[in-house]
Amino acid sequence: MKKIGVLTSGGDAPGMNAAIRAVVRKAIFNNIEVYGIKNGFQGLIEGNIEKMDIGSVGDIIQRGGTILHSARCKEFKTDEGQNKGIEQMKKHGIEGLIVIGGDGSFRGAVKLTEKGYPCIGIPGTIDNDIAGTDFTIGFDTALNTVIEAIDKVRDTASSHERTFIIEVMGRNAGDLALWAGLADGAESILIPEKKDELHDVVERLKRGQERGKKHSIIVLAEGVDNGFNYAEKIKETADLETRVTVLGHLQRGGSPTASDRVLASRLGAEAVDLLLDGKAGKIAGIQNNQLVNHDISEILQKKHTIDLNMYQLSKELSI
Numbered sequence: 001m002k003k004i005g006v007l008t009s010g011g012d013a014p015g016m017n018a019a020i021r022a023v024v025r026k027a028i029f030n031n032i033e034v035y036g037i038k039n040g041f042q043g044l045i046e047g048n049i050e051k052m053d054i055g056s057v058g059d060i061i062q063r064g065g066t067i068l069h070s071a072r073c074k075e076f077k078t079d080e081g082q083n084k085g086i087e088q089m090k091k092h093g094i095e096g097l098i099v100i101g102g103d104g105s106f107r108g109a110v111k112l113t114e115k116g117y118p119c120i121g122i123p124g125t126i127d128n129d130i131a132g133t134d135f136t137i138g139f140d141t142a143l144n145t146v147i148e149a150i151d152k153v154r155d156t157a158s159s160h161e162r163t164f165i166i167e168v169m170g171r172n173a174g175d176l177a178l179w180a181g182l183a184d185g186a187e188s189i190l191i192p193e194k195k196d197e198l199h200d201v202v203e204r205l206k207r208g209q210e211r212g213k214k215h216s217i218i219v220l221a222e223g224v225d226n227g228f229n230y231a232e233k234i235k236e237t238a239d240l241e242t243r244v245t246v247l248g249h250l251q252r253g254g255s256p257t258a259s260d261r262v263l264a265s266r267l268g269a270e271a272v273d274l275l276l277d278g279k280a281g282k283i284a285g286i287q288n289n290q291l292v293n294h295d296i297s298e299i300l301q302k303k304h305t306i307d308l309n310m311y312q313l314s315k316e317l318s319i
């Protein structure tokens with residue numbers, strides 16, 4: 001293999017730039033040419049492709065977002081769209097592709113691999129919702145952003161003796177809420193994988209009030225409910241007032257943490273090694289701090305599992 005491509009697709013995540021840098025530098029180190037494809041699969045279809053060199057990934061390791069930009073592209077879900085992408089790869093002599101993104105992006109990578117163009121996936125999403133890897137690139141940064149925000153909300157919660165519901169991202173996964181809730185000592189954590197009954201949440205709030213607690217934090221994963229709906233339910237059930245903070249897109253931004261930069265560097269370099277070893281349709285991941293790879297098609301059929309021991313611990317520590 002002499003020429004490879006790299007793209008970022010789906011939602012952006014802090015650390016994607018560090019992964020791009022690792023792919024480009026590791027490839028050049030191995031005398032492989034690297035082409036950057038802008039705007040994900042949309043850019044592949046349109047031929048928005050540029051050769052990258054060592055300098056084109058300089059000064060990006062610390063930056064959030066993705067210098068290659070990202071997009072969602074419906075056309076790529078069709079045979080016609082995929083064939084257009086393959087035409088562009090042929091035109092540029094690109095023999096293999098590294099796709100940094102979430103599960104949707106990996107479905108695109110599987111399609112290209114099935115059509116004879118080997119792809120390797122790198123999990124880049126703040127949701128930490130990909131099976132076969134303990135962590136995805138961007139999760140740690142988003143987690144730290146959430147914690148910083150909750151710490152600030154806690155100041156006002158305690159000054160005004162209020163209960164706050166903090167709605168955090170994660171799509172259908174509860175990792176961000178669980179880790180943030182545990183790290184921030186939240187009174188209740190609501191995750192899609194383990195639905196807490198409303199009466200239990202209310203009981204915990206009341207118990208806290210009875211023992212003189214001045215404020216409470218409820219961390220709510222977006223996959224469970226919308227913060228305002230949940231506040232309404234608490235009001236209807238127990239006549240308790242809560243305030244709602246929806247953290248929104250600020251969770252996707254910012255300079256990646258050391259952990260995310262290191263993870264992105266390791267996975268980026270590993271993805272190049274896998275391509276050079278003749279592997280195709282694989283996802284590079286990390287499990288027990290060891291680099292691993294799995295078939296993407298297998299991973300797409302599995303659900304990322306959340307650590308329910310951590311959930312139990314959070315309950316025990318916030319009695």
Ligand code: ATP
Nearest residue numbers: 010011041072073076077101102103104105107108
């Ligand atoms: P995030 O988890 O951040 O949303 P994602 O990679 O799951 O990231 P999606 O929007 O689901 O984001 O997918 C990104 C892109 O991957 C889509 O816009 C589309 O171009 C491509 N894609 C998704 N599903 C398929 C599929 N079944 N076949 C081919 N391409 C697909």
